[in-house]
Amino acid sequence: MSETKALKIHNLSKIFSFSVKDQRAGWMRNLLKPHTKAVKAVDDISFSVEHGEKIAFIGPNGAGKSTTIKMLTGILFPTSGSISVLGLDPTKDRKRLAYQIGTVFGQRSQLLPNLPLTDSLEFFGTMYDMPGKEIQKRMAELTHLFEMDSFIDQPVRKLSLGQRMRAEVAASLMHKPKIIFLDEPTIGLDVVAKKSLRDLLLKINRDEKTTIFLTSHDVGDIETLCDRTIIINHGVLIKDLPTQELSKTFAYEKYIDLIPEDRFSAFPELSAGMRYALKNEDKVTVMVDMTKMSLQEAMQKLLNIFRVEDIDAYNMDLETIIRHIYERDPDRQ
Amino acid sequence: MREIRIASKIISTLTRDRMQYPGRLLVDAFAMIARCGILLLLYSRVFQLNGGTIGGITFNVAAWSMFFYFSFSVFRLRDISKAIMQDVRSGNVETLFNKPISYLLYRVWWQIGMGLFSFVAITIVGVVVLVLIVGLPTTMTTTIFILTIIPVFLGATMLSLAIYSIIGLLAFWIEEITPIFWIVDKAVMMLGGSFLPFALFPDFMKKLTVYSPFGASQFMTHAVYDSWAEQWVFMLGAQAVWTIALSLLAWTMFMKARQKVSVNGG
Numbered sequence: 019m020s021e022t023k024a025l026k027i028h029n030l031s032k033i034f035s036f037s038v039k040d041q042r043a044g045w046m047r048n049l050l051k052p053h054t055k056a057v058k059a060v061d062d063i064s065f066s067v068e069h070g071e072k073i074a075f076i077g078p079n080g081a082g083k084s085t086t087i088k089m090l091t092g093i094l095f096p097t098s099g100s101i102s103v104l105g106l107d108p109t110k111d112r113k114r115l116a117y118q119i120g121t122v123f124g125q126r127s128q129l130l131p132n133l134p135l136t137d138s139l140e141f142f143g144t145m146y147d148m149p150g151k152e153i154q155k156r157m158a159e160l161t162h163l164f165e166m167d168s169f170i171d172q173p174v175r176k177l178s179l180g181q182r183m184r185a186e187v188a189a190s191l192m193h194k195p196k197i198i199f200l201d202e203p204t205i206g207l208d209v210v211a212k213k214s215l216r217d218l219l220l221k222i223n224r225d226e227k228t229t230i231f232l233t234s235h236d237v238g239d240i241e242t243l244c245d246r247t248i249i250i251n252h253g254v255l256i257k258d259l260p261t262q263e264l265s266k267t268f269a270y271e272k273y274i275d276l277i278p279e280d281r282f283s284a285f286p287e288l289s290a291g292m293r294y295a296l297k298n299e300d301k302v303t304v305m306v307d308m309t310k311m312s313l314q315e316a317m318q319k320l321l322n323i324f325r326v327e328d329i330d331a332y333n334m335d336l337e338t339i340i341r342h343i344y345e346r347d348p349d350r351q
Numbered sequence: 352m353r354e355i356r357i358a359s360k361i362i363s364t365l366t367r368d369r370m371q372y373p374g375r376l377l378v379d380a381f382a383m384i385a386r387c388g389i390l391l392l393l394y395s396r397v398f399q400l401n402g403g404t405i406g407g408i409t410f411n412v413a414a415w416s417m418f419f420y421f422s423f424s425v426f427r428l429r430d431i432s433k434a435i436m437q438d439v440r441s442g443n444v445e446t447l448f449n450k451p452i453s454y455l456l457y458r459v460w461w462q463i464g465m466g467l468f469s470f471v472a473i474t475i476v477g478v479v480v481l482v483l484i485v486g487l488p489t490t491m492t493t494t495i496f497i498l499t500i501i502p503v504f505l506g507a508t509m510l511s512l513a514i515y516s517i518i519g520l521l522a523f524w525i526e527e528i529t530p531i532f533w534i535v536d537k538a539v540m541m542l543g544g545s546f547l548p549f550a551l552f553p554d555f556m557k558k559l560t561v562y563s564p565f566g567a568s569q570f571m572t573h574a575v576y577d578s579w580a581e582q583w584v585f586m587l588g589a590q591a592v593w594t595i596a597l598s599l600l601a602w603t604m605f606m607k608a609r610q611k612v613s614v615n616g617g
Contacts, residue, residue, distance in 0.1 A: 091449040095610050116451035128446040133368050144360040145452055147353055 023102070024197055024229045025067035025090065030099035032060040032085050032253075059085040061253035062099070069196070072223055072230040074244035074261065078344050082253040083233040087199050090231070091121050104196055117146060120190035120228075124202035127182065128189060131175040135166065135185050138174060139192060146193035153192075160188040164218060180211030187215065191222060197229040198222070204236050216242050237337040249343055257343060267339055270308040276320060277301060277328040286323055292316055357452060358460045365464030379425050379469040383477065387421035390546075406551045408576070411485040413548040415575045418481055420545045422474040423504070423571060426466040428511040429539075431458055432532050435519025440526060444612065455605045458519075459512050490575050499583050503571045506590035510568040513597035514539075520601060523608035535565065543569030550576055561586075564593040 037052035060082040067073055077083050088094040090101060092108035092115055101108055106115045121128075129138040136157065143153030161170050164184045169177055177185060183203060190198060200219075204212045220243060222228050234240060240247060240261060247264050249257040257267075273295060276282075281299045288294065291310030296303035302324065306316040313331055321329070334342070369375060391414050398410035405413075435458060438444040447454050490496060518535055522528050540546070542560040549560060549572060560566030570586045573579055579586075 088445060093445045093448045094612060112449075113451045116449055119449070121446070121449050123446060126441075126443055126446050130364070130368075132372065133364065137364050137367075141360060141364060144357055145450055147356075147451070 023066045024069045024071065024104060025065075025231070026100075026102040027066065027086075027090070028064050028100045030060055030063050030086070030089065030101060031058065031097050032082075032089060032094065033058050033097045059253050060089070060096075060250075063250065063253070063255040064099075065248055065255065065258055067229060067231065070223065070227045070229055071246060072220075072244045073232065074240040074247040075231060075233045075250065076235070076240060076247060076340065077233075077250040081251045083250060084201055085253075086250070087121075087201055087231070087233060091119060091199055092116070117193060118196045120193070120195035120198040122183075122186050122190050122198065122200045122203050124183070124200070124205040127174070127186065129174040129182070129185060132173055134171045135174055135177070136170055138185070138189055142189050142192040148193060156192055156194070160191060163221070164188045180207055180214070183207060183211065183215060184218070187218065191226075191228070194226060195228065197231060200230065200232045200234075202234055203232065204234060204239055212236070212238060219243055237335075237340065240340075241336055249340070251344055264339060265333065265336055267343065271334055272306045272308055272313055272316075273332055273334060274304045274306060274313075274316060274320060275301060275328075275330040275332075276304070276324050276326045277330075279325045279327045282324065288323075289319060292319070354456065357457075358463075361457070361460040362464040362467060365461065366468045369465070369468040376469050376472060380473055380476075383421055383425060383473055387418060387477075390417060408548065408550045409488065412488045412490065412575050413550070414481065414485045415488060415491065416544055416548045416550070416572045418477055419571045419574070420543050420569055422470065422477050423507060423569070424545075425473050426463075426470040426508070426511075428462055428466065428508065429515045429532075429536055430465070431462040431512060432515045432519035432528060434458055434462065435516065436522040436526075436528050439522040439612075448609070448612070455516060455520075455601065459516070462512065463508070488575055490577055490579065493580065495580055495583060496574055499579075499587065500571065500574055502587060503574055503583075503590070506587060506594065507568055507571050510564060510590055510594045510597065511539075513594055513601050514564055514568055516601045517597060517604060520604045520608055523604075523611050538563075538565040539568060542566035544572045549573060561589070564597060567593050 033056050035054050035056045038055045039048055040053045043051075043053075063082075063086070075083055075086065085094060089096050090103055090108060092112035095109055103115055104118050106118075108115050129135065130141065139157050139160070140153055143156065148156065161167055164187070166181070166184060166188065169181050169185075174182065174185065187198075187200075187203065198219075203219075204215055207215065216239060219230060219232075223230050230243065232239060232244060244261050247257070247259060247261045248255065257264075259267075278300065282297075282302055283299070285294065285297045285302070288304065289311075291307045292304050294302065295305045304316070304320060306313060311319075317329065317331070320326075394413055394417070395410055398405060398413070403409060438447070438458075444454065447457060450457075514535065515532075518528055518532050521531060542556070542563060542565045544552075544560075549557065552560065567586070567590050570590055573582065573586060
């Protein structure tokens with residue numbers, strides 16, 4: 019590969035401008051001189067991605083994830099900044115770039131709804147200029163890999179959501195793209211379908227060295243699929259770190275669950291460094307700030323206060339960590 | 352070469368789809384019988400009451416002229432406006448914008464593929480029925496008619512697609528294009544001779560038909576008149592000029608629209 023990076027984004031910004039009705043002005047003024055409002059969806063972000071990496075690009079709703087993906091794939095034009103995807107500028111080389119990337123938008127279908135899935139796959143192959151024999155070969159490969167034999171001849175509209183998502187991903191892989199952009203690919207899927215899709219993506223990444231760039235609200239996608247996580251909020255990049263490191267972000271916070279012998283009736287004030295995360299008759303959860311006291315010290319203090327049947331200490335789960343990161347983003351306060 | 356391969360793939364795939372689901376063909380055939388059939392019945396009565404000739408034309412000429420309008424309408428090329436509007440409003444445009452194809456050309460081939468089977472099937476059946484019922488006017492047996500009927504239909508196809516693409520592309524700016532679509536569509540219907548054959552138009556409407564793109568998009572309805580022998584060069588030329596001008600306009604609008612796009616959820 020001649021390019022050193024799969025993706026290189028530098029000071030990327032996107033401002034959406036739209037007209038808003040001025041209630042005080044008349045309809046003529048609103049028509050001729052409309053009031054415009056600007057929203058900065060992506061604000062000066064920079065990062066790069068190596069070939070074969072698996073990136074989770076996450077953030078709360080309205081954070082700017084989809085806008086960024088759409089700029090990377092040439093759908094939207096950036097307001098400022100530069101993008102290089104496989105060495106190409108999506109604003110200038112959209113067509114050339116399209117041959118090398120695949121996209122899956124979880125909430126939109128790119129398949130032909132009334133026709134059998136084979137027609138959609140053949141159609142994609144033709145669109146990507148693949149010779150007829152290669153189309154058939156790739157279709158057979160993907161049908162086997164994605165276990166689509168049972169529904170390959172069915173009209174797309176008759177597929178279950180899980181089958182359809184597998185088909186969507188397969189269609190986007192027809193031309194063997196070097197990068198696949200997935201925008202919430204597991205949305206609405208049950209646990210079995212989610213696992214199956216994740217396994218397939220991992221296999222594609224391993225066997226075909228496809229770079230994966232994924233947005234998702236599902237922590238399972240991030241944990242099982244991605245080795246690096248980039249967090250964006252209010253259009254600003256707030257964290258870029260290996261996914262494993264993410265769990266260490268709040269490693270100084272530990273949780274202790276206390277299960278009562280009978281029932282908890284009182285919840286006395288805790289010493290500095292501990293606070294209640296949950297106060298319940300059947301269960302108490304206490305958050306311990308490890309910079310202020312050790313876990314052993316915290317447990318001893320809690321056992322002095324409460325009569326317990328069981329006690330359990332653990333780290334914060336990834337979902338809570340991510341929620342904390344979003345909440346601690348100063349812009350959100 | 353690549354564009355031809357994509358175009359033929361889209362058209363053949365959609366034609367196969369239409370053949371597998373013949374419901375749409377039946378609906379189109381029923382609409383044709385209901386609209387064109389009833390109008391022709393009424394006109395046959397009016398021509399009868401007037402001694403067989405009105406404004407210098409006979410009923411069979413009027414019937415064929417109107418039939419050409421209605422058979423062409425089965426092609427549903429005007430639906431490209433709604434398809435583009437739907438893509439813009441639903442945000443579905445994004446799934447096509449990142450493919451190695453031109454969105455606008457994709458929509459054009461798609462629209463042709465959607466209507467081609469109904470158009471061909473209904474036109475063939477309609478021609479046979481009309482030949483048997485009203486016969487062929489002599490103007491339809493001339494060499495000029497035979498040589499020009501396909502080019503004028505092709506010109507009408509390209510010009511219609513350009514006109515209705517422009518209307519559809521307006522959705523990138525105003526989202527709701529239905530009122531504009533309605534006005535243009537009615538202009539095409541009136542000037543195309545769907546209610547009244549062109550030969551019976553008042554002079555100002557004849558001029559409007561000949562010099563406007565809306566009328567030019569239905570010039571195949573003129574091919575059955577005596578005047579076609581003198582006017583076909585001008586009319587095919589006018590169709591070509593309007594097609595080039597409006598296609599350029601559509602392309603320019605599309606290039607501007609691409610930079611304007613703001614997709615739902617983005």
